[in-house]
Amino acid sequence: MLNRSRELSCPQCDAINAWTGEPAPDDALHCTACSAYITSYDDYIREAVRREVKRLMDSYRRPSPARELAILKRVLARPTQPYLPHVLSRPGQETQADA
Numbered sequence: 001m002l003n004r005s006r007e008l009s010c011p012q013c014d015a016i017n018a019w020t021g022e023p024a025p026d027d028a029l030h031c032t033a034c035s036a037y038i039t040s041y042d043d044y045i046r047e048a049v050r051r052e053v054k055r056l057m058d059s060y061r062r063p064s065p066a067r068e069l070a071i072l073k074r075v076l077a078r079p080t081q082p083y084l085p086h087v088l089s090r091p092g093q094e095t096q097a098d099a
Contacts, residue, residue, distance in 0.1 A: 008044070012036045 007018040008029060015033035023029075025042035039047075 006044070008038055010034060010036055010038055 007016050009016055010031040010033065013031060013034045013036070015031055017029055017031055017038060019027065019029060019041060023041040025040070025045075027041045029038040029041070029044070030036065031038060
């Protein structure tokens with residue numbers, strides 16, 4: 001999920017930092033403890049979107065076995081439908097059962 005708090009840890013001292021208010025795309029986040037540059041808001045948003053898209057794509061690429069098993073159980077639990085040749089024929093066309 002997206003980091004809604006917009007909190008980031010400093011790569012140098014591991015202090016937790018966050019933007020306040022509504023930052024502009026070119027606003028930079030600097031560590032409150034050691035004053036090191038962390039990232040710009042634009043780069044932060046781009047990276048957050050990349051991570052979220054990757055997470056979603058991975059969930060579809062590698063479905064969970066439990067989910068697949070639940071779908072299979074649902075399909076197998078359905079009653080089977082008898083073969084109905086009149087459903088497959090075109091209107092006005094006789095089937096062998098009609099003849």
